[in-house]
Structure formats: C-alpha cells, structure tokens
Amino acid sequence: MTDIKKGLAGVVVDYTAVSKVNPETNSLLYRGYPVHELAATQPFEAVAYLLWNGELPTDAALADLRATERENRALPADVKAAIDLVPLDAHPMDEVRTAASLIGARDLAGNGSVLEAGGSVEDNLERSVRLFAVLPAIVAYGQRRRRGEEIVAPRDDLDYAANFLWMTFGEEADELVVDAFNQSMILYAEHSFNASTFTARVITSTTSDLYSAVVGAIGALKGALHGGANEAVLHIFDEIGSAENVNAWLDTALAEKRKIMGFGHRVYKRGDSRVPTMKAALDALVEHYDRPEVAALYDTLESEFVSRKGIYPNLDYPSGPAYNLIGFDTLTFTPLFVAARVTGWTAHIMEQAAANALIRPLSEYNGPDERHIEGYVVDAAVLAAAERPAEAQ
Ligand SMILES: CC(C)(COP(=O)(O)OP(=O)(O)OC[C@H]1O[C@@H](n2cnc3c(N)ncnc32)[C@H](O)[C@@H]1OP(=O)(O)O)[C@@H](O)C(=O)NCCC(=O)NCCS
Missing domain, CATH: 1.10.230.10 (Cytochrome P450-Terp, domain 2)
Incomplete structure (x- = not known):
C-alpha cells in the first residue's frame, strides 16, 4: 500500500533560505531575523528588500527602493479600466488577480521572452518591485469603487504604509494606525511553503513567468482555508x-x-x-x-x-x-494580504528559478480497472507497439 501524504502534510519538498518556521520554539525568521523584531523596528519596504536580497538595506539602498516604489505607485489608466470591467459584486480578489494578470501581459509583451518567459534575476527583481509598488493602488481603488468613491492619487511625501492608507481613505492616517498597518504587512509578508507560495513555486518550476506565478498564488490565497x-x-x-x-x-x-x-x-x-x-x-x-x-x-x-x-x-x-478598526471593508482584507505576501511570493519565485527542478509529484490511481470501448478493434500496429518491451520504446 502506497503511503499517501494527503495534502502533502509533513512532506519536505525543497530547501529555502527565505524564511524558517519553527513550530517547536514558536518562532518565525525572515532571512534569520525574528519577525517580531522586524515588525517592531523596520518599515515594510526594508523587509521587502530583505526578503528579496537576503540582507536588510543600507540607508542608500532603502532610499533607492523607496524612490523606485514611489515612481511605480500610480494605477496605470489601462489597469484601472480593466478593474472597472470587473463586476462590482465580484470578489475583490478577482479584481486583484485580473489587474496582476494585465500588468504581466503588458510588461512581457514585445520583450521577446515568450520562449524564455522565466526572465533573468535582474528582470525578476525589477518586476517584483514594480508589482509591490502598484498593488496598494489596486487594493485601495478596489475598496473605493465599491463604496462609489473616486480614485485617490498617491502622495510622494508619504512612505509605503502611510501612502497605502492615504490612497484608500483619502486622508492622512495617525502615526499609531500607520504603525499597526505597517506591522501587519510585515507579519503577512512571508511564511515558507504555504499553499499560495507553493503554487507560485510550482508555476515557476515549469519556467513560466513571474506574473503567472503571482496570479496563480492570488488564486490560491483567495480560499477561506488560506488567505480568506x-x-x-x-x-x-x-x-x-x-x-x-x-x-x-x-x-x-x-x-x-x-x-x-x-x-x-x-x-x-x-x-x-x-x-x-x-x-x-x-x-x-x-x-x-x-x-x-x-x-x-x-x-x-x-x-x-x-x-x-x-x-x-x-x-x-x-x-x-x-x-x-482601521476602516477597511471586510472584502478588502484578503487583497491586503496579497499586497503583503507578494514580497514573499516573489522572493520564492526567484529562489525556485535559481535552483529549479520541475515540481511534478505522483498519484496512486483508484479509478475503474482497465476497460474498453465496445466494438472498437485495436489497430495491429498500435497493439504491437504497446506490447513491445519497455526498453525498446
Ligand atoms: C488551517 C487549517 C486548514 C489547518 O488544518 P489541518 O492542519 O489540515 O488540520 P485539520 O483541519 O485536519 O484539523 C485537525 C482537527 O482539528 C479541528 N480543527 C482545526 N482547526 C479548526 C477550527 N478552526 N475550528 C474547529 N475545528 C478545527 C479539525 O476539525 C480536526 O478535528 P478532527 O480531528 O476531529 O476531524 C484548519 O485549522 C482550519 O481550517 N482553520 C480555519 C481556517 C483558518 O483560520 N485558516 C487560516 C490559516 S493561517
């Protein structure tokens, strides 16, 4: 009898240097740092940098990342138009998934990478930063349009968390609220081989592109047993x-x-x-x-x-x-999780791509025994091929 690991429970499928979950000591480390230390001391941008690069940023590197993040914050007009096509009573995760998919298609179109869709490490790092930067605008606009409110443009003078709240509510949040929100983003950023991250790694393992992996991960996160x-x-x-x-x-x-x-x-x-x-x-x-x-x-x-x-x-x-309490609608919660977890997903996508092996498990068949279509006569050549010894095929 095959020992089936239903739900892959307890199965170790690969190495990762991104995070370590230790249920024995009840600890979670991102690249070696306890997550509660990061939440207490770092802006989310620095934690994103850590997950992608393995080290916390220097002041100059953080300033660079923040500058790129600010440049890519605004919701592009065509992505906004695509979001507007999603019915208002659809789940906002469908909106986020659609927007991420369009962003990917626009970015990959015309770059000749259809056959090498995986892309280089530099390409994937840039794509990760751009997705991280634009997701708050997608999530914030989603909540606003469901409330019948106009889009709010990003503010260049605010850091990631404060600007996210600004774009959602159209007013500047108190420091305590920004801090609580920043901490939640950090805590949600990464958690080893959870279902959505594993989905992203499976998609990456076929040498598909980073955006497809993120879109698949969004689908996995939508479920109530995970992000929902x-x-x-x-x-x-x-x-x-x-x-x-x-x-x-x-x-x-x-x-x-x-x-x-x-x-x-x-x-x-x-x-x-x-x-x-x-x-x-x-x-x-x-x-x-x-x-x-x-x-x-x-x-x-x-x-x-x-x-x-x-x-x-x-x-x-x-x-x-x-x-x-901050004022987010209940339907916006899982999209917020996407904005945070995209950092972990993309770190894993790059790690998977760097040491890839196609992820393809086996299954134990428990369907009907072999049977045949009535009246069908097997072609002699096909029969001969099927009966040829395995090594000759
Ligand atoms: C997260 C979760 C899927 C983990 O599940 P799992 O490791 O597969 O564990 P199981 O679902 O097999 O649960 C083991 C037992 O605990 C019970 N259990 C686990 N979580 C439970 C919950 N939230 N409420 C009630 N019973 C629960 C199960 O019913 C099962 O009982 P049984 O042995 O009598 O059948 C599960 O705890 C759950 O569904 N939680 C609620 C959803 C949630 O909060 N998800 C976010 C995860 S970060």
Missing part, C-alpha cells in the same frame, strides 16, 4: 455580535461541526508566532478608537475556544478586527 480566513473572522464577529453571546454561539457552531475561522494552523499546533505582535497592534488600535467591546469579544471567543478545543488563534484572528 481573516475575512471570515469578521463574519464570525458579526454573527456573534458581542462577548456575552460567545458561549451559546460556540455551542451551536461546534455542534454543527463548523470550522472556526482564525483558529488552527497546519504547521503551528501550539500557537502562531505572529499572533502576539498583531494582538499588541490590535490592542493599541482598540484604545486609539476607543472600542473596548471589540477586545472583549476577541478575548472571550479566544479563551472559550482554546479551553474547549485546545486550538490556538492564527494571524488572521487579530488582523481581521485590526483591519476593521
């Missing part, structure tokens, strides 16, 4: 209403064998290493916006669920309510 979970947490909060309803709600949900979104993790079984940092940012936002009832619901559901099931929150649990 932070959105689902808010739906649960809306259903429960307030802390005093938690017990009754949980009784029913568990009796119905529902999965409680924002809890559990394939790798971490004793708690997600990113949660304490994001929870501290959420607490700061709760105080800033004076919304203690959010913290009460959060804490009650967490302690009840942990005591009943022994399953701990993952990053989506604190980030959902944090994004809600």
Whole structure:
C-alpha cells in the first residue's frame, strides 16, 4: 500500500533560505531575523528588500527602493479600466488577480521572452518591485469603487504604509494606525511553503513567468482555508455580535461541526508566532478608537475556544478586527494580504528559478480497472507497439 501524504502534510519538498518556521520554539525568521523584531523596528519596504536580497538595506539602498516604489505607485489608466470591467459584486480578489494578470501581459509583451518567459534575476527583481509598488493602488481603488468613491492619487511625501492608507481613505492616517498597518504587512509578508507560495513555486518550476506565478498564488490565497480566513473572522464577529453571546454561539457552531475561522494552523499546533505582535497592534488600535467591546469579544471567543478545543488563534484572528478598526471593508482584507505576501511570493519565485527542478509529484490511481470501448478493434500496429518491451520504446 502506497503511503499517501494527503495534502502533502509533513512532506519536505525543497530547501529555502527565505524564511524558517519553527513550530517547536514558536518562532518565525525572515532571512534569520525574528519577525517580531522586524515588525517592531523596520518599515515594510526594508523587509521587502530583505526578503528579496537576503540582507536588510543600507540607508542608500532603502532610499533607492523607496524612490523606485514611489515612481511605480500610480494605477496605470489601462489597469484601472480593466478593474472597472470587473463586476462590482465580484470578489475583490478577482479584481486583484485580473489587474496582476494585465500588468504581466503588458510588461512581457514585445520583450521577446515568450520562449524564455522565466526572465533573468535582474528582470525578476525589477518586476517584483514594480508589482509591490502598484498593488496598494489596486487594493485601495478596489475598496473605493465599491463604496462609489473616486480614485485617490498617491502622495510622494508619504512612505509605503502611510501612502497605502492615504490612497484608500483619502486622508492622512495617525502615526499609531500607520504603525499597526505597517506591522501587519510585515507579519503577512512571508511564511515558507504555504499553499499560495507553493503554487507560485510550482508555476515557476515549469519556467513560466513571474506574473503567472503571482496570479496563480492570488488564486490560491483567495480560499477561506488560506488567505480568506481573516475575512471570515469578521463574519464570525458579526454573527456573534458581542462577548456575552460567545458561549451559546460556540455551542451551536461546534455542534454543527463548523470550522472556526482564525483558529488552527497546519504547521503551528501550539500557537502562531505572529499572533502576539498583531494582538499588541490590535490592542493599541482598540484604545486609539476607543472600542473596548471589540477586545472583549476577541478575548472571550479566544479563551472559550482554546479551553474547549485546545486550538490556538492564527494571524488572521487579530488582523481581521485590526483591519476593521482601521476602516477597511471586510472584502478588502484578503487583497491586503496579497499586497503583503507578494514580497514573499516573489522572493520564492526567484529562489525556485535559481535552483529549479520541475515540481511534478505522483498519484496512486483508484479509478475503474482497465476497460474498453465496445466494438472498437485495436489497430495491429498500435497493439504491437504497446506490447513491445519497455526498453525498446
Ligand atoms: C488551517 C487549517 C486548514 C489547518 O488544518 P489541518 O492542519 O489540515 O488540520 P485539520 O483541519 O485536519 O484539523 C485537525 C482537527 O482539528 C479541528 N480543527 C482545526 N482547526 C479548526 C477550527 N478552526 N475550528 C474547529 N475545528 C478545527 C479539525 O476539525 C480536526 O478535528 P478532527 O480531528 O476531529 O476531524 C484548519 O485549522 C482550519 O481550517 N482553520 C480555519 C481556517 C483558518 O483560520 N485558516 C487560516 C490559516 S493561517
């Protein structure tokens, strides 16, 4: 009997130097640095640079990256037009996926790289920076158009996180809010061979191009078991209403064998290493916006669920309510995850391309036994070829 690793659980498929998840010590390192240290000290741009290049940037390198990021921030008119074609009641992830696909097609067209679509390391680094720079405009415009609001042009005097909030809300955010948002971007940036990153690596392994890999990853991230979970947490909060309803709600949900979104993790079984940092940012936002009832619901559901099931929150649990307090619509949460994770995806795409092996696992067949089309007479030549010894074929 073949030992099937359903869902590839526990299977190590390759090396990576991008990040290390250690469920035993409950730690997550990006290129060796603990993620909570990065979140406490770095702007997201510096973490993006670290993921791509392996080292934190010097002041000059950070200034260079920031200059390129500013140059590529605005939403190109044709990409905006393509977004406008997406029905307003489609999921915004469909919008982000469509925009990323068009950006790729425009960029790759006419560069003669159809047969060598993978591109050089320099090409892929430039593409990664440009995608990273334009994604906030795509996400911000998505939320605005769903609210019937006009697009807001980027501001050159603001760094990545502050400008992202500016383009979304059309007003300058407080420093505390920018800091909480910046931390969430860093915490979401990278997480080893998760489903979307692995999707990007599979696509890259066929020597397809970086954009196709990112578009595939966006599709994988859309699902509720992966990126869609932070959105689902808010739906649960809306259903429960307030802390005093938690017990009754949980009784029913568990009796119905529902999965409680924002809890559990394939790798971490004793708690997600990113949660304490994001929870501290959420607490700061709760105080800033004076919304203690959010913290009460959060804490009650967490302690009840942990005591009943022994399953701990993952990053989506604190980030959902944090994004809600900042003012993001629930449907925008997963697109925000894309804007953050594109850094990790592209770092992995470049790593995969640099030491490539086609990713092609095997399967164990469990369909019907061999059978034949009634009345079909096999051609003698075909039969002879099929019966030839393997080494002669
Ligand atoms: C993330 C997730 C898919 C990991 O799943 P996994 O490693 O495949 O673990 P399983 O789904 O096999 O879960 C093992 C057991 O815990 C239970 N469980 C895991 N997460 C649960 C949750 N969030 N709510 C209720 N039960 C849960 C499962 O029902 C299963 O119970 P069983 O053994 O009685 O059937 C899963 O925990 C989940 O669906 N969580 C909710 C979605 C989410 O927050 N995703 C974001 C991940 S960062």
